[in-house]
Each structure stands twice: as C-alpha cells, then as structure tokens.
Amino acid sequence: MRMSGGVEWALHCCVVLTAADRPVPAARLAELHDVSASYLAKQLQSLSRAGLVRSVQGQAGGYVLTRAPELVTVLQVVEAVDGPEPAFACTEIRQRGPLATPPEACLVPCAVSRAMAAADEAWRAALRAVTIADLARDVTGDYGPGALAGIRAWLR
Amino acid sequence: MRMSGGVEWALHCCVVLTAADRPVPAARLAELHDVSASYLAKQLQSLSRAGLVRSVQGQAGGYVLTRAPELVTVLQVVEAVDGPEPAFACTEIRQRGPLATPPEACLVPCAVSRAMAAADEAWRAALRAVTIADLARDVTGDYGPGALAGIRAWLR
DNA sequence: GTATCCATACTCGGATAGTGGTTGTCCGAGTTGCTGGGG
DNA sequence: CCCCAGCAACTCGGACAACCACTATCCGAGTATGGATAC
Numbered sequence: 001m002r003m004s005g006g007v008e009w010a011l012h013c014c015v016v017l018t019a020a021d022r023p024v025p026a027a028r029l030a031e032l033h034d035v036s037a038s039y040l041a042k043q044l045q046s047l048s049r050a051g052l053v054r055s056v057q058g059q060a061g062g063y064v065l066t067r068a069p070e071l072v073t074v075l076q077v078v079e080a081v082d083g084p085e086p087a088f089a090c091t092e093i094r095q096r097g098p099l100a101t102p103p104e105a106c107l108v109p110c111a112v113s114r115a116m117a118a119a120d121e122a123w124r125a126a127l128r129a130v131t132i133a134d135l136a137r138d139v140t141g142d143y144g145p146g147a148l149a150g151i152r153a154w155l156r
Numbered sequence: 157m158r159m160s161g162g163v164e165w166a167l168h169c170c171v172v173l174t175a176a177d178r179p180v181p182a183a184r185l186a187e188l189h190d191v192s193a194s195y196l197a198k199q200l201q202s203l204s205r206a207g208l209v210r211s212v213q214g215q216a217g218g219y220v221l222t223r224a225p226e227l228v229t230v231l232q233v234v235e236a237v238d239g240p241e242p243a244f245a246c247t248e249i250r251q252r253g254p255l256a257t258p259p260e261a262c263l264v265p266c267a268v269s270r271a272m273a274a275a276d277e278a279w280r281a282a283l284r285a286v287t288i289a290d291l292a293r294d295v296t297g298d299y300g301p302g303a304l305a306g307i308r309a310w311l312r
Numbered sequence: 313g314t315a316t317c318c319a320t321a322c323t324c325g326g327a328t329a330g331t332g333g334t335t336g337t338c339c340g341a342g343t344t345g346c347t348g349g350g351g
Numbered sequence: 352c353c354c355c356a357g358c359a360a361c362t363c364g365g366a367c368a369a370c371c372a373c374t375a376t377c378c379g380a381g382t383a384t385g386g387a388t389a390c
Contacts, residue, residue: 001158001239002334005245006335032255033252033253036337039336059362060344096190098187099188108298114294118282118286122282123275123279125278134271142267150255195374200324201325211324215320
C-alpha cells in the first residue's frame with residue numbers, strides 16, 4: 001500500500017499558497033519544489049475540482065486558496081488528490097464458497113471489514129484534526145518567521 | 157491508495173485457522189473462500205515468513221497458528237502481507253529547489269511528514285487494538301456459535 | 313507380531329508472466345494584460 | 352488627456368504514453384504417510 005506521491009506535493013503547495021498574496025502559477029510552484037511541472041499541474045487540478053483552490057486564468061493567473069487556511073484540513077487535500085474511497089475494499093468473501101453466508105445474514109459488514117473501517121476512520125480523524133494553518137504554523141516554528149516570508153518574496 | 161486485496165484473504169484465513177484443530181492446506185482454505193489457490197498461497201507464505209503461522213509439510217500438512225489468537229493482532233497480519241512501511245513516504249522536497257532548506261536544519265521531519273506519521277500511527281494503533289480472537293468472537297456474535305463449528309467440521 | 317524400508321502422494325516455497333493504476337508528458341482552449349491608435 | 356480595440360503572451364484543462372506494483376500462475380524441493388517385506 002503506497003500513497004500517491006502527489007499528496008506530498010499538494011500539501012506543500014497549500015502551505016506555500018498560504019504565504020502568497022496573489023495567484024501563483026503551477027510552473028512557479030514546480031520550480032520552487034523542483035518537481036515535474038506537468039505532473040504537479042495534475043495535482044493542482046484535483047485540488048481545483050475539490051474546491052480547495054481556485055484557478056485564475058490569464059497572464060497574472062495561477063492558483064489561490066479559496067478559504068482561510070484554518071478551514072482547510074489535511075484530510076481534504078489527501079482525499080482530493082488520492083481519492084475519497086477507503087484503502088480497504090471488502091469483497092464480501094463471506095458470501096462465497098461452499099459455506100457462503102446467506103445474504104439476509106449480511107446486513108452489517110463483517111468483523112474484518114468493521115475493524116479495517118474503524119482504523120480507517122481513526123486515520124481520517126487524525127488528518128481531519130490538522131489544518132493547513134497548523135502546518136504553516138509548524139513551518140514557522142521549525143525554520144523561523146523568515147521562511148514563509150522568503151517564499152513570499154521569491155514567488156513574485 | 158488501495159490496500160492489497162490479499163490482506164482480506166489473510167485475515168479471514170487467520171480466523172478460520174482459529175477454528176481448526178489440525179493443519180489446514182492452502183488449497184482447502186482457497187476452496188472454502190472460493191479464491192485463487194495459487195495466489196492465496198503467496199499470502200500464506202507471507203504470514204509464514206512473519207512467524208504468524210507455521211507451515212507443516214507432508215501428507216497431513218498445512219498451516220497452523222503459531223500462538224493463541226489473543227496474541228495475534230490485525231496489524232501484524234496487515235504488515236506481514238502488505239509490508240511494514242508506512243503509506244506516506246516523505247521525499248524531503250523541502251531540501252530541493254532554489255529555496256532548499258539546508259540539511260543541518262532538517263534534523264526533524266517536516267510538518268507535513270509529522271502530520272502524516274501521526275495519522276499513520278493512529279491507524280496502526282487501531283489495528284493493534286484488535287486481535288484475531290476478537291474477530292473470531294465477533295463472527296460468533298454475528299452468525300451464532302455454529303458458524304465456526306461448521307467451518308471446523310467442513311475442514312476435515 | 314514387529315520393526316524396517318521404500319514407494320507414493322501430498323505439502324509448501326520460490327521463480328515466472330499478465331494487467332490495472334500511478335507517473336509523467338504533451339498540446340489545445342480560454343482569458344487577461346499590454347500596446348497602439350483614435351477621439 | 353482619456354477611451355477603445357486588437358494583439359500577444361500566458362494560464363489552466365483535459366487527452367495521450369511509459370513504468371511499476373499488484374494479480375495470477377506454474378513447477379520443483381521436501382516430507383509424512385501407508386503398505387509391503389524381512390526377521
């Protein structure tokens with residue numbers, strides 16, 4: 001099980017957009033992180049479809065956060081890029097084979113599926129508890145107030 | 157992000173092995189669940205490498221749990237089949253690009269990586285809290301005490 | 313009757329192809345900002 | 352001096368290949384069983 005690497009890019013881009021005071025083109029974000037511009041564009045499109053960022057076209061266009069960073073959770077970014085479906089997909093093997101459980105006894109998910117769903121929910125809750133603003137605050141705490149300011153200056 | 161489908165098979169097989177009182181061949185488990193015998197063998201080999209089950213060769217051979225079901229957690233099964241590495245892999249993009257953070261300032265993981273690691277740990281904790289014995293108990297609660305007894309009878 | 317040997321059948325284990333999804337790339341549609349001219 | 356029209360450049364958006372991991376499969380190595388044989 002490996003998560004799409006685009007999730008990492010998207011999260012860092014959201015933090016960077018926190019520091020920006022104008023639309024930032026995808027190419028600029030790609031140059032800042034030294035990653036493929038074409039592929040990063042795909043991730044940003046996913047964020048745009050999810051409504052987390054707004055795309056501005058034209059000469060001074062780019063991407064902007066649609067709301068305050070406190071209102072964007074990490075989970076929303078992850079789901080936008082990686083898909084909202086849970087990692088574990090129950091195939092209902094209890095209903096197969098010679099000792100198949102009859103459908104009328106399968107109104108609730110099986111024990112295995114319940115355990116995996118509970119873990120998935122714990123994972124989502126942890127990601128839901130962290131916002132982009134929290135990440136930006138941690139960045140400031142880790143590298144000092146000049147970090148985001150330097151990024152803002154470089155972006156222009 | 158999609159988890160290997162073999163995890164579901166492995167977990168159900170562990171629950172079934174709880175009910176067995178003698179080695180169960182992989183082919184029998186595959187027939188019981190109506191899945192590919194060759195592919196299920198691969199998952200059981202993973203469990204064997206991890207030390208969760210013991211393989212017995214020869215005519216009356218098969219697989220047996222190495223310990224009491226209370227001592228085998230769902231997390232151990234998941235890690236045995238799916239691999240122990242976390243889903244999110246930090247590529248340290250903060251150290252790349254024109255504003256790269258110097259290595260001496262990267263002694264601790266970045267904020268993004270920390271958030272993802274915390275969620276991963278919550279996920280693992282939830283899976284660690286459930287044992288194969290818990291799953292077997294839930295199966296009995298869902299379908300009655302005859303369920304596992306029927307499986308045990310069918311296995312011989 | 314008992315112990316030994318052997319042939320047999322059955323088991324697991326690792327090495328080997330096929331397929332879907334993620335990764336990476338490209339070009340076209342649309343919009344904005346600038347420039348030049350006219351009033 | 353102000354307004355307008357046209358152009359040009361830049362942006363995003365979706366459609367198109369390449370690579371990798373998961374899926375699925377096979378055959379060989381090893382071992383316990385059962386029977387036959389010799390004592």
